[in-house]
Structures are given as structure tokens and as C-alpha cells.
Amino acid sequence: MxxxxxxxxxxxxxxxxxxxxxxxxxxxxxxxxxxxxxxxxxxxxxxxxxxxxxxxxxxxxxxxxxxxxxxxxxxxxxxxxxxxxxxxxxxxxxxxxxxxxxxxxxxxxxxxxxxxxxxxxxxxxxxxxxxxxxxxxxxxxxxxxxxxxxxxxxxxxxxxxxxxxxxxxxxxxxxxxxxxxxxxxxxxxxxxxxxxxxxxxxxxELPPRARDGVRPAAEATLTVRWQSASVAATLLGIPSVTAVDSRTVRAAGPLPALYRLFGVWMRVASALTNQPPYC
The missing domain is CATH 3.40.50.10780 (Dipeptide transport protein)
Structure with a gap:
């Protein structure tokens, strides 16, 4: 295990x-x-x-x-x-x-x-x-x-x-x-x-898990509302990212690829902002 x-x-x-x-x-x-x-x-x-x-x-x-x-x-x-x-x-x-x-x-x-x-x-x-x-x-x-x-x-x-x-x-x-x-x-x-x-x-208590090879990836939709409209606007330059409003963006795709894409969003946001994480 x-x-x-x-x-x-x-x-x-x-x-x-x-x-x-x-x-x-x-x-x-x-x-x-x-x-x-x-x-x-x-x-x-x-x-x-x-x-x-x-x-x-x-x-x-x-x-x-x-x-x-x-x-x-x-x-x-x-x-x-x-x-x-x-x-x-x-x-x-x-x-x-x-x-x-x-x-x-x-x-x-x-x-x-x-x-x-x-x-x-x-x-x-x-x-x-x-x-x-x-x-x-x-x-x-x-x-x-x-x-x-x-x-x-x-x-x-x-x-x-x-x-x-x-x-x-x-x-x-x-x-x-x-x-x-x-x-x-x-x-x-x-x-x-x-x-x-x-x-x-x-x-x-974990039951045995069937290992049936690669399964079809399910589509998911991730939506994120940012504090900064600048972050949202910049992310629209990434293919597949769409605007919900001036501070909210959305993308759809299979997980875990969508999780990796979200990581890119965070790196863009980090480059654009310089705020402490707990305020």
C-alpha cells in the first residue's frame, strides 16, 4: 500500500x-x-x-x-x-x-x-x-x-x-x-x-481498489473571483479562459489538467500583485 x-x-x-x-x-x-x-x-x-x-x-x-x-x-x-x-x-x-x-x-x-x-x-x-x-x-x-x-x-x-x-x-x-x-x-x-x-x-477500513487503467477524464468547470480586476483581465490572454465579470474568470477542462491550469493562474496573479497572504 x-x-x-x-x-x-x-x-x-x-x-x-x-x-x-x-x-x-x-x-x-x-x-x-x-x-x-x-x-x-x-x-x-x-x-x-x-x-x-x-x-x-x-x-x-x-x-x-x-x-x-x-x-x-x-x-x-x-x-x-x-x-x-x-x-x-x-x-x-x-x-x-x-x-x-x-x-x-x-x-x-x-x-x-x-x-x-x-x-x-x-x-x-x-x-x-x-x-x-x-x-x-x-x-x-x-x-x-x-x-x-x-x-x-x-x-x-x-x-x-x-x-x-x-x-x-x-x-x-x-x-x-x-x-x-x-x-x-x-x-x-x-x-x-x-x-x-x-x-x-x-x-x-479502505477497501481494495480496482486498477482498471486510464479512465476517461471528466470535464469540470473552475470559476475564480479575484480581488484585482487586473489579474482577471490578464488571465483572459490564456486560451480557454473566459470572463464572468470584471474580476471573475472561468475555464473548463478535465481534472487534473484544470488543476495545473489553475496553478498557472496563481503564478500570473503572484507576478501582478505583492500582497501579504493574511490581512
């Missing part, structure tokens, strides 16, 4: 503020250590369930948060950027399950450090007309590759978002949002025990 771990940071045990998750922040070094401990708990759970291999993708910000020497020795690490598949770099249909560690709620939700991919630069997103953030888009893309998301860890808002998207995914809340930068925290030892046990249980 091969397990893929997508590791974000905002939903990690104990972290509540931008200083915890941004390089240069006064508590960032502590935050990256906390991130590694949550990831290692997930890896231990996967190994306990019989996993033979685990690939961890550092999926937060600069994607250089996890220190290789801090990671469980049974796991391989994908580190750095750019990555064509961003938060899902390295995921293929050869994996049996996806575990999302440290995830957060989408933009507009009252969750700890909630946003969608680019701080407040992205105001809203929809996949096939359904409100979506990092959780739903990762789930849909993994599903298109034939790999189920089995567990998600984060605050209670992220867990509720995952349950609303797919109630079959096991969730592990490690903190309970009081506001966007405040939460009631589970003790780290308790939270990591819950992560380890939650991952092990979810994988133990």
Missing part, C-alpha cells in the same frame, strides 16, 4: 497566526517543527496500517517548510517550487490513498487562517458551481486520478468543510476556531495520537 501525504501548515496543531506559518515570522521555526510532528504522526499511522511507502509533499507557501532531517525516515519528501501540480505534486494513480495534513477552511469561512490558495487575493472559487477551496479542489483532483482522500487534519472548520464535501473522509480536528487568528488547542501529544490513530483506522 502506497500513501501520499499533502502537508499544509495553517491547520497544524498549535498554529493560529501568520507569525506561526510565514518564513520570517517570530514563531515560524517553531511552526515548522510542529508541522513535521503532525506529518510524522500521519506517517506512523500509515505504517501501522501496513503502508509500504509514503510520499510527503510540502504544500505550504514556499514549499520548503519541512526539514528533511525532521521527517520520519520511512517517508520521501517533495520539497521546493515551482511544482506543476502544487499541493498535489507527485500524486499519481499508483497511490492507494491521500492523507491531507494541516489543511484549513476556504476563503470566507470562519476558520483558523482561512483562505483559498492566495490569502485574500482570491475572494471566491467554485468547482462546477459548488463553492470550493483547497480542500474540495484537492479531493476532486485526487478522485480524477482514481485515488481517494481518506483522512484530513486541521481545525474544526476545515474538518466540517471536508465532511460537507465528502462525508466518507475521516477528519481529525486538532484545534477549534474561535476566530480567524484564535483557537482552542488540543494538547500536542493528544492531537498527534489522534492523527496517528485516525490515519491508521481510515487506511485499515
Amino acid at each position: 502506497r500513501i501520499y501525504v499533502s502537508a499544509d501548515m495553517e491547520g497544524v496543531t498549535g498554529l493560529v497566526d501568520s507569525d506561526d506559518v510565514q518564513p520570517g515570522g517570530r514563531d515560524y521555526e517553531r511552526g515548522r517543527s510542529m508541522m513535521a510532528e503532525d506529518v510524522n504522526a500521519a506517517v506512523r499511522g500509515a505504517l501501522a496500517a501496513g503502508a509500504s511507502a509514503a510520499l510527503v509533499n510540502d504544500a505550504h507557501g514556499p514549499m520548503r517548510n519541512l526539514l528533511p532531517e525532521a521527517l520520519h525516515p520511512a517517508a520521501r519528501l517533495v520539497r521546493g517550487k515551482p511544482k506543476q501540480m502544487g499541493m498535489l505534486e507527485g500524486l499519481t494513480g499508483e497511490y492507494d490513498a491521500v492523507v491531507c495534513v494541516g489543511y484549513h477552511a476556504r476563503a470566507g469561512a470562519l476558520g483558523v487562517l482561512s483562505h483559498s490558495f492566495m490569502g485574500h487575493e482570491i475572494e471566491d472559487m467554485w468547482l462546477d458551481g459548488r463553492p470550493v477551496g483547497e480542500i474540495g479542489l484537492a479531493h476532486a483532483t485526487a478522485a480524477a486520478l482514481g485515488v481517494p482522500v481518506v483522512t484530513l487534519t486541521g481545525d474544526d472548520a476545515a474538518c466540517a468543510e471536508m465532511t460537507a464535501w465528502d462525508a466518507s473522509v475521516a477528519t481529525v480536528p486538532v484545534k477549534y476556531a474561535h476566530d480567524r487568528f484564535a483557537a482552542e488547542l488540543r494538547p500536542p501529544r493528544e492531537a498527534r495520537k489522534a492523527i496517528e490513530e485516525g490515519v491508521a483506522r481510515a487506511l485499515a
Whole structure:
């Protein structure tokens, strides 16, 4: 059994503020250590369930948060950027399950450090007309590759978002949002025990997956409303991108190709804007 771990940071045990998750922040070094401990708990759970291999993708910000020497020795690490598949770099249909560690709620939700991919630069997103953030888009893309998301860890808002998207995914809340930068925290030892046990249980209950080769890719439509009309206008220079209004663009295509296209949109937006992610 091969397990893929997508590791974000905002939903990690104990972290509540931008200083915890941004390089240069006064508590960032502590935050990256906390991130590694949550990831290692997930890896231990996967190994306990019989996993033979685990690939961890550092999926937060600069994607250089996890220190290789801090990671469980049974796991391989994908580190750095750019990555064509961003938060899902390295995921293929050869994996049996996806575990999302440290995830957060989408933009507009009252969750700890909630946003969608680019701080407040992205105001809203929809996949096939359904409100979506990092959780739903990762789930849909993994599903298109034939790999189920089995567990998600984060605050209670992220867990509720995952349950609303797919109630079959096991969730592990490690903190309970009081506001966007405040939460009631589970003790780290308790939270990591819950992560380890939650991952092990979810994988133990995972039914055998039929591997029927390449399946026809389903069409999907992604719509993004940006804070800046300049971003939306510039993206119209990309073939297949159409305008919904002055700040909203749309494109249709199969996942995961649409996920890769969205990554291009974010690189364009980053080149055009210079705003901190949490304001």
C-alpha cells in the first residue's frame, strides 16, 4: 500500500497566526517543527496500517517548510517550487490513498487562517458551481486520478468543510476556531495520537481498489473571483479562459489538467500583485 501525504501548515496543531506559518515570522521555526510532528504522526499511522511507502509533499507557501532531517525516515519528501501540480505534486494513480495534513477552511469561512490558495487575493472559487477551496479542489483532483482522500487534519472548520464535501473522509480536528487568528488547542501529544490513530483506522477500513487503467477524464468547470480586476483581465490572454465579470474568470477542462491550469493562474496573479497572504 502506497500513501501520499499533502502537508499544509495553517491547520497544524498549535498554529493560529501568520507569525506561526510565514518564513520570517517570530514563531515560524517553531511552526515548522510542529508541522513535521503532525506529518510524522500521519506517517506512523500509515505504517501501522501496513503502508509500504509514503510520499510527503510540502504544500505550504514556499514549499520548503519541512526539514528533511525532521521527517520520519520511512517517508520521501517533495520539497521546493515551482511544482506543476502544487499541493498535489507527485500524486499519481499508483497511490492507494491521500492523507491531507494541516489543511484549513476556504476563503470566507470562519476558520483558523482561512483562505483559498492566495490569502485574500482570491475572494471566491467554485468547482462546477459548488463553492470550493483547497480542500474540495484537492479531493476532486485526487478522485480524477482514481485515488481517494481518506483522512484530513486541521481545525474544526476545515474538518466540517471536508465532511460537507465528502462525508466518507475521516477528519481529525486538532484545534477549534474561535476566530480567524484564535483557537482552542488540543494538547500536542493528544492531537498527534489522534492523527496517528485516525490515519491508521481510515487506511485499515479502505477497501481494495480496482486498477482498471486510464479512465476517461471528466470535464469540470473552475470559476475564480479575484480581488484585482487586473489579474482577471490578464488571465483572459490564456486560451480557454473566459470572463464572468470584471474580476471573475472561468475555464473548463478535465481534472487534473484544470488543476495545473489553475496553478498557472496563481503564478500570473503572484507576478501582478505583492500582497501579504493574511490581512
